[in-house]
Amino acid sequence: MDKIKVLIVDDSAFMRKLITDFLSEHPVLEVAGTARNGEEALRKLQELQPDVVTLDVEMPSMNGIEVLRKIMSSRPVPVVMLSSTTKAGAENTLQAMQYGAVDFITKPSGSISLDLHKVKQELIDKVISASKANIDKVYSDEKHTEPDxxxxxxxxxxxxxxxxxxxxxxxxxxxxxxxxxxxxxxxxxxxxxxxxxxxxxxxxxxxxxxxxxxxxxxxxxxxxxxxxxxxxxxxxxxxxxxxxxxxxxxxxxxxxxxxxxxxxxxxxxxxxxxxxxxxxxxxxxxxxxxxxxxxxxxxxxxxxxxxxxxxxxxxxxxxxxxxxxxxxxxxxxxxxxxxxxxxxxxxxxxxxxxxxxxxxxxxxx
Structure with a gap:
């Protein structure tokens, strides 16, 4: 059985390590690589050809929404967003869903969550589920007119x-x-x-x-x-x-x-x-x-x-x-x-x- 290759994108080295450890424990998941910012993520997306990307919403320079939009236009792939539960975080996450993210995970205690283990199983389940998503539908151009x-x-x-x-x-x-x-x-x-x-x-x-x-x-x-x-x-x-x-x-x-x-x-x-x-x-x-x-x-x-x-x-x-x-x-x-x-x-x-x-x-x- 082919493993699901995952690219992890987060500006925190601690969070990248934690997410890598969690996903690597599952027998069907393989962390193909990590990226600390949007530019590196887009480069590694082309190099590694991952099946799924986990993407932090809140990053400096190029935030998760901007990275997501570039992923959509360059190499569409299922994306699971990681977000805080703040009002701004919720609004950004919903915007990401509209731009094509398959799903999202909420970090339990902010951008750097020492207690990320609380959502470990949810993260694994959603990455696996995202790998099976209908990508043609996710990234198709939305037609907002009434159906014929x-x-x-x-x-x-x-x-x-x-x-x-x-x-x-x-x-x-x-x-x-x-x-x-x-x-x-x-x-x-x-x-x-x-x-x-x-x-x-x-x-x-x-x-x-x-x-x-x-x-x-x-x-x-x-x-x-x-x-x-x-x-x-x-x-x-x-x-x-x-x-x-x-x-x-x-x-x-x-x-x-x-x-x-x-x-x-x-x-x-x-x-x-x-x-x-x-x-x-x-x-x-x-x-x-x-x-x-x-x-x-x-x-x-x-x-x-x-x-x-x-x-x-x-x-x-x-x-x-x-x-x-x-x-x-x-x-x-x-x-x-x-x-x-x-x-x-x-x-x-x-x-x-x-x-x-x-x-x-x-x-x-």
Whole structure:
């Protein structure tokens, strides 16, 4: 089995040594080299031809964002950013995700983190996952125009995703009921969410609930950024607020997002119960919560991400009521993990490329 070659870029010699030691311990990872600044990184990128780059966001002279943009234009390769949890760090990291970084790791205690061991396993997992990313999609030129109507025909679930001897389960769709939209995503999610939320019309007659796997300190910046770009209102969810049509609520990092009935209305509920699938917020927790809401028809969307979060929650939703499920296609996913797991349940109604998902949601709304 070929090893995954990694180039480590950080201006701190201590951090370069620590990251090298962590990654070298894993049998499938090989540290091909290190670089202390952007110029050296770009040179070694050509010399070493790594499979993945880890890149510090905050570096002097040429910062991580500038290096990332040059990598994209010279030799596209999966990049995992290392960032601080400051407000500026969060905003820079989200900018990096938009410019093509596959994923990011937060340093536990600033630029030089003596306690980096706390995120050692996460770093290893994300480097390995990044090596499998859909690079053609990550670095393709984004088209920010509305999709051509010829591409909006429904792509029905392919029969090869059905489990043997198992009939599909399709509860009746109650079109006249009030609607609720819930979206789950992870690796590659910020870019995918931008593609979807910016295409939803301001007058959408449903609230939208979003779980994006992110640590505390980043979801507020994500919500603010998407709010500036979207026709609908996008905000970080607060505990106990009444859901409004035309508003998307993003689960705060470190909290599960659930929904509860308050009279004839619905309200958010933020909880710190145990992580599910290694995540808090968890898509399964949101979907299961939405599934318990009565007298609503729900649209569930699962987009790009590593792992299987959302598949069990989708099954729970389908058992309890009127649900239409949309999964992002492998062609547009950065990582086809979560959508693939959802599709394998045989409960997904439509498989769509990311730029078609908003139209698919509106079809049901």
């Amino acid at each position: 109507s010829s591409h909006l025909s429904e792509k029905r679930l392919k029969t090869n995703f059905k489990k043997p001897n198992e009939a599909p389960f399709h509860p009746k769709w109650e079109e006249r009921r009030k609607k609720l939209v819930c979206i789950g995503t992870s690796t590659g999610g910020p870019r995918a969410l931008q593609q979807v939320l910016t295409r939803l019309p301001k007058e959408i007659s449903a609230p939208v609930l979003v779980v994006q796997h992110m640590p505390p300190g980043f979801t507020k910046s994500l919500a603010d950024r998407l709010n500036m770009l979207s026709n609908i209102t996008v905000k970080e969810a607060e505990d106990g607020e009444i859901l409004q049509k035309g508003t998307a609520y993003i689960a705060p990092g470190g909290y599960h997002l659930e929904v509860r009935a308050v009279g004839a209305s619905l309200a958010t509920s933020l909880t710190t119960t145990d992580a599910r699938n290694g995540h808090r917020p968890s898509v399964d927790v949101l979907f299961e919560s939405v599934g318990r809401i009565e007298n609503f028809s729900k649209v569930a969307v699962i987009m790009t991400g590593m792992g299987s979060d959302g598949a069990l929650g989708l099954a729970a939703m389908k058992k309890q009521g009127s649900v239409k499920a949309i999964a992002e296609s492998s062609e547009s996913c950065i990582v086809f993990g979560m959508p693939k797991a959802a599709i394998s349940t045989n409960l997904v109604d439509d498989i769509k490329e990311v730029d078609e998902i908003a139209a698919a949601i509106m079809h049901y709304i």
